[in-house]
Amino acid sequence: MSERHPIIAITGSSGAGTSTVTRTFANIFRREGVSAAVIEGDSFHRYDRQEMKRRLAEAEQQGNKHFSHFGPDNNLFGELEALFRTYGETGQGRARKYLHNAEEAAPYGQEPGTFTAWEPLPERTDMLFYEGLHGAVITPEHDIARHVDLRIGVVPVVNLEWIQKLWRDKHQRGYSAEAVTDTILRRMPDYVHYIVPQFGHTHVNFQRVPVVDTSNPFIARDIPSADESMVVIRFANPKGIDFPYLLGMIHDSWMSRANTIVVPGGKMELAMQLIFTPFVWRMMERKKKATA
Numbered sequence: 229m230s231e232r233h234p235i236i237a238i239t240g241s242s243g244a245g246t247s248t249v250t251r252t253f254a255n256i257f258r259r260e261g262v263s264a265a266v267i268e269g270d271s272f273h274r275y276d277r278q279e280m281k282r283r284l285a286e287a288e289q290q291g292n293k294h295f296s297h298f299g300p301d302n303n304l305f306g307e308l309e310a311l312f313r314t315y316g317e318t319g320q321g322r323a324r325k326y327l328h329n330a331e332e333a334a335p336y337g338q339e340p341g342t343f344t345a346w347e348p349l350p351e352r353t354d355m356l357f358y359e360g361l362h363g364a365v366i367t368p369e370h371d372i373a374r375h376v377d378l379r380i381g382v383v384p385v386v387n388l389e390w391i392q393k394l395w396r397d398k399h400q401r402g403y404s405a406e407a408v409t410d411t412i413l414r415r416m417p418d419y420v421h422y423i424v425p426q427f428g429h430t431h432v433n434f435q436r437v438p439v440v441d442t443s444n445p446f447i448a449r450d451i452p453s454a455d456e457s458m459v460v461i462r463f464a465n466p467k468g469i470d471f472p473y474l475l476g477m478i479h480d481s482w483m484s485r486a487n488t489i490v491v492p493g494g495k496m497e498l499a500m501q502l503i504f505t506p507f508v509w510r511m512m513e514r515k516k517k518a519t520a
Contacts, residue, residue: 230316231518234355234511235375236264237363239430240382241298241389241423249382249434250359252500256508257357265353267311269360270326272304273297277341296411298418303362305370312375315349315356322346355511364426373429378507381430388438388452390445409446432503435460436493457493460484461503469503477502 236253240246257264275283280302287295296302311321325344327333333340349356364373364381373379384392390412397403397411427433436459438452463469466487474489475481478499481491491499 230375230377231514233316233319234377234515235312235316235358236355236378236380237358237376238380238382239269239361239363239365239426241361241419246359246382248497249380249500250357252497253357253504256501256505260505260508260512262508262512263350263352263354264357265315265321265323265349265355267323267356267358267360268326269308269358269362270328271324271343272308272360272362273326274302274304276326276343294414294417296415296418298361298415298422300367300369300422305362305365305367305372308362309370309372309375312356312358312372316375319353321349321356323349354515361423362426364429365422366425366429367422373426377511378504379426379430379432380504381427381433383427383433384436385438385442387442387445388436388457391442391448392451394445394448395451405446431464433460433462434496434500435462436496454493454496459491459493459496459499461489461491461499463487474499474502 238246238249238253253264256262273280280297283302284295311323315321324346325332325336327336327338327340327342327344329340333342336344338344358376362372363376364379366373383389393412394405394408397408398405436457438457440452440456442448442452462485464487471483471489475483478489478491478495481489481495481499483489489499
C-alpha cells in the first residue's frame with residue numbers, strides 16, 4: 229500500500245455490475261481533478277478469445293469440465309501483482325488492453341478478442357484504478373490484495389448475478405441461454421475458490437438484493453430494476469464513516485448492523501458518491517504530504 233501512489237480496486241464476478249462503480253469513480257475523478265491510470269482486469273487474462281476457445285475445447289476433451297476465466301491458470305496473477313507493486317513503489321508500470329468488440333478494436337487495426345501490446349502507463353498519474361475479477365485475490369503464490377489501498381466488492385445476490393449475466397450475454401453478445409448456463413456451471417469451482425474469498429478482503433462491499441421473485445434466474449425475462457432492489461453496503465471497518473450524514477442524505481436508508489447501511493437500489497450511485505469522494509480526498513491529501 230502506498231501514500232505516494234495509491235491504488236483503488238473494484239472486484240466482482242462477470243455480470244456483477246462493476247461498471248456502475250467504474251462510472252461513479254470516473255465522475256469523482258473528473259470533478260475532483262484526479263488523473264487516474266485505469267486498468268481493466270480482462271487485460272490480464274492469459275489467452276485471447278480464439279486461444280481460450282481452443283484451450284477450452286482441449287480441456288473438455290480431456291474431461292476437464294471446470295476450465296474458466298476465474299482461476300489462476302487462465303490469468304496473469306504474477307503480472308497483475310507486479311503492476312500493483314511497481315505502481316505503489318514508483319507510480320509506473322505497464323499494461324495492455326483487451327479489445328472486446330469491433331468498436332474497441334478498430335482504432336488498433338486488430339480483431340476483436342485480442343490484446344494490444346504492453347505499454348507503459350501514462351506519466352505522472354495521481355492513482356491507479358483497477359476494475360475486474362481479481363482486484364483482491366490471494367493465492368498461495370500471490371497476494372494482490374495487500375498492494376491495494378481501497379478494495380471494493382460488487383456482489384449481487386447470486387440469482388441476480390446470474391440473471392444479469394444471462395441477459396447481457398444473450399442480448400449483447402448473442403449467446404444462447406444454454407451456452408450461458410454451461411459457462412456458469414463450468415466456472416462454479418473457480419468462482420467459489422477465487423472470486424468469493426475476495427469479498428472477505430474488501431474494505432467496502434455493495435450487494436444488490438432484488439425485492440422481486442428471482443428464485444429461478446434461468447427463466448427471468450428481464451433484470452430487476454434499481455427500484456425493484458435494495459443495496460446492502462458493508463464496511464469492514466466502520467470507524468470514521470459518518471453514518472448519520474449518510475442516513476440524512478440518502479432518503480429511505482437505514483442501518484441493519486453497526487457496520488452496514490441499506491439504501492434503495494436507485495440511490496446506489498449517490499451512496500457511492502457520498503462514500504468514496506472523502507476516500508479520494510484523503511488519498512490525495514496523504515499523497516501531497518508524502519511528496520511535499
